[in-house]
Amino acid sequence: MISELFVQQLYSVIDMAIIGRYLGARELGAVGNAANIIMLFLVVSGGFEMAVDVMVSRLLGAGKNKEKAAMARDTLFLSAISGLVLVVIAWISLPALYKAVSLPENMVGDALLYGRVYLFALPIIYIYDVGWAILISNERAKISFYLLATSSILNLLNLLFILVLQLGVLGSALGTVLAQGITMLVTLYLLAKMDRQEEEPVSPKPDLSWTKIKSILHIALPTIFQQFSITFGATLVQACVNPFGQEAILGYVAIVKVMNLARIVLVGFAQTLTLMTAQLLAAKTYSAVKAVYRYCSNVSLIYWLVSSALSVIFCQLLAGMFFDPGQNQAAYSFFRVYLYAFVGIQLFSIFKFLNEGLLRSMVLMKEYLYYNLGELALKLAATWLLLTPLQTNAFWGAELGARIICVLGSTILVIKEIQALEAIEKAG
Template identity: 20%
Template sequence: MKKEQQDLTMGNVSIKLIKFAIPLLAANLIQAFYSIADMLVVGRIVGAVGLAAISNASMICFIINSICIGITMGGTVVVAQYKGAHDEQGQKETVSTLFTVSFIMSIILTITGLLVYKPVFELLNVPAEAMQDACDYMMIICAGTFFVFGYNAVCSIMKGFGDSRSPFIFIAVAAVINIILDLILVGPLGLGTKGAAYATIFSEGMSLIISVIYLRYNSFMFDFKLKSFGIKADKLVAILKVGMPTAVQMVIVNVSYLMITGMLNNFGVSVAAASGIGLKVTTLVGMPCWAIGQAVTAMVGQNMGAHNFQRVQHTTKIGLRFNLMITLAVVLLVLIFAEAIIMLFNPSSPDVIREGVLYLRICCSLNSLVYVAMYTFDSFAIGVGAANIAMCNALLDAVVVRLFMSWLFAFSLDYGFKGIYVGQAISPILPAIVGAIFFYGGKWKQKGLV
């Protein structure tokens, strides 16, 4: 396993960052692609009703995944800092603690998700014709929460060690399985949206199984036997110090999108379907930024453990520069081919195509570059152990700007769903400013977890 790990405290920063980020980007793109595959298959076979159902169900899925990714991100940062400090015992205890906590949290979230998804859909005014499909999809997805937690726990540990290649292998196999099952279950077997949900959880389960087998046969420090699980209090505190604010940050953002979806549902199935497609596309556009951000977090974490503050600063600046350049290029492509992109999902509905193109014109434009700055500075803050900064930025982004301004423009000023699009577009401005102030202020040098 050692050969896959990287020491991110040495060598050329740009080369290390890109080398680490490329497998993460590939993994993110594949994961996003098989999520989009659900919508492509359902959109073409089930139609706008199926798209609206998955769009609404995906919002709750994002919240569950946010808690999972947030908690396990704490493991990434703590492991990275222990690796930078060359403390192998600390690394082992962190791995054991994270896997145990992940198991417990997966059970709690499974039960909670099954209890709340239907009342949430009712609060969101999910279109009546899409309600049953949304409930069917969500019930199946909730049952697979354990697989999501397990896979993300393994991948977060690997990233902390400087290994971004293994997560790519795990998700690539799962993606192939998911797409094949989508094509079989949704169409020929006639399961509709339920088929897409079954394909998703089965592929996630396979991803977890493959990751455990891979690690056991590559001399990983944790052997996945019952006696190896356990919780060390100091490691739990360190993980939660990063993981809880990160989870809260991601939940806040996704709850805001859930509420935005509820606002958009008031304008009918076509708008709900179009905005769901638009969100999927903007998510895809964000993949390079997220990959580089994850690389920044891991690299900053290792260098904080080594107390190499100059390299921490250099890593963040290089990451921001890469993010701006790559995202600009992707955004230009989306704006040029906006109509063709929307037609991939639903070529037969002029209303969905028109509203989807408008969504991309407003929400996937220059505002994406501001989002890039926000996300890069948040990734840096999490890496140094100041996840509370990212959490505060999430409140600014999601509540102070996105929700308030969307409601103001859409309903008070009577701009309709177009006002909601504008509210989303301007949401990252304040958080980007706060993140820049924290980075250039220098107080983060007093942070650290180990």
Template identity: 85%
Template sequence: MTSELRRKVWSFSLPMICELVVQQLYSVIDMAIIGRYLGARQLGAVGNAASVIMLFLVVSGGFEMSVDVTVSRLLGAGKYKEKAAMARDTLFISAISGLILVVIAWISLPALYKAISLPENMMGDALLYGRVYLFALPIIYIYDVGRAILISNERAKISFYLLAASSGLNLILNLLFILVLHLGVLGSALGTVLAQGLMMLVTLWLLAKMDQQEKEPVSLKPDLSFDKFKLIMHIALPTIVQQFAVTFGATLVQAWVNPFGQEAILGYVAIVKVMNLATIVLVGFAQTLTLMTAQLLAAKKYSAVRAVYRYCSKVSLIYWLLSSVLMVLASRELAGLFFDPVQNQAAYDFFKVYLLAFVGIQLLSVFKFLNEGLLRSMFLMKEYLYCNLGELGLKLAVNWLLLAPLGTNSFWSSQLGTRLLCVLGSTILILKELQRLEAEEKAGV
């Protein structure tokens, strides 16, 4: 692998990883504040609310991925005017989608909480938190897709600064609203909405400024032809379906956890936050792989695609080893961020066993995330969807079958086994596609 490619991997990945770290670290700190200063009941309520909220946030993730792939490809092909127009139109569609989903979210929230068997004593706090948070969906969509546009235009540092500022402001507002004004879970939701609203305005200003600096600035008026809409949705829709299915699966698992009682809920909320934080580096390299290989594939540099994949795998495996050792050694301290391991011994036992299993799950995730990144950049969206939905469906089925004999151990055991099958399947698909592309190159197609 050339030094230029290696440098580009780090120039893409470091800002994205730092951005994801800040995002997840804020989430962990937010939950820690709720658990430590408001109590176990409020932590359980917000943890359940967060799993349902994610069902509506996945749409934003789909449009972010569409921007990543389409804008990166146009940039690699030197089509700067088309690149700017694609970014503008994707941002517009995401904003309209956010407005529509606000209504759906507001109406459906109570039924969704009942469907996941949310304990009655947590219902009030969960409804208050969820409705305030979800009311800001259009703001969140514009903010997230706007930062994705900056990243795909190789301005990842600016996106990181925006997220760092948003998370810092969010944390300050949460402390003010919860500890000083005593607004409870309402304060936590308000802090998030206000911080992201302000950063959305800054993001739009930066995008307008970037457009003015282009050689061929485009009109602000959307131009949504059917072909362009189809291209945007070709990437966004499978990603939305995949992320929705994964999030729905996580919500369903939360529904299976809830009947085990408050201790199990505490342990599960805590381990989910720790796992999300631990996978950030892997997700960062997977997104880097998507962006870089989209450009390399457009230029038909297939040997460079293999080199970038191998390098990202190597770095990810080193990270897996170091992070696994640290997590196992600091399991009690990690759990202590969210609840008292002494007072909640059953919650800690659940947390610790899951954390040990997560070492194996994380190893398989190295290749799961990288394979997904490569499938996206190859425009193999159906295959990408099959791998994800296949793993999810099998995991839920196995989890359900093991609930009675294994109890809470069914949650980690089903995830570990099905992830192995997903990695094997996606690896076979990628090898076949690379062989096909290289054969076409040799034949001069």
């Protein structure tokens, strides 16, 4: 799972690196801003992925194979319908959204072109993402990794479109859409083949009854709301960065990509914890939950030590993937200071992600939302308060402070929940 997430994030980084190094600073700033807006529409897919992860894993742990296959099928159809609806909303709202985040006028044209081409493929992306999650929750992580690796390789079509055909940011969007479209078709084929191999194959006709939709949305909606809120918060932060000019935008776009890549291992262990705990709870093997949490946290801490040391040593090299540090010294200064602060942010992120993973598997979605939205509110408020006295340092300072406070709260809740599970097992 970590390998899959790494490859998924890596081709996003490569995409930005190609744009920054071969097209220029203006294009990188435009696509970086467009990517934040695009994520507002991709979070719905993340909600359906989480519904598949939790519900299919639980049914798998309970041995209900036919119900498991039907749940996966229905979630896939519901996500495709949602993607079609959001295409229209995205196409109409993009200009207003770019204006709202104070995108510099010279970047609007490229950002609009990139965003509309990318978002036109929302149904394709939704089907591919949910299909990928179905494979993982059915313990076919190796197959899903091969699919993701194939998609990443196909995404190198960007080089053809940008360097050979000279299509600019349009070429970058087309390369990504084509790669996801081809991989989506292969994913659907593999899902159909997997269903035929079941002892009790289900009908391909979806059951989108209100009862079934409610059961899917019970998990999907809180996750969608949480991811939308976080993405919206990131968009608001980007709107605060934009008035500082092109250098600050460059530094911020670059550091966000590096941070997202560095978090992959932590997110991977958190998702693994979600899947394993869901199965353990369904099988009523409560004592193993604590052991899995401890293992994931220990390995994550080792990763944090190694990755932090490497990121500090190779700071200039990391920035150089996106822009020339010599020519963009102000951008590099912004990048370097934020990267050093990220060492502390990443330490607390270990327990943020693991705590979230445990709460999701226990379907404690209300508590899951409280801590996520609480952190977001604290971060935005702190950014606003610190912006005048600290200038660009307000961005990392607010993120670090909010993360520390909310991790402490979620850790207390997780300890109580694990203790309650242990008490139930001892009593039973």
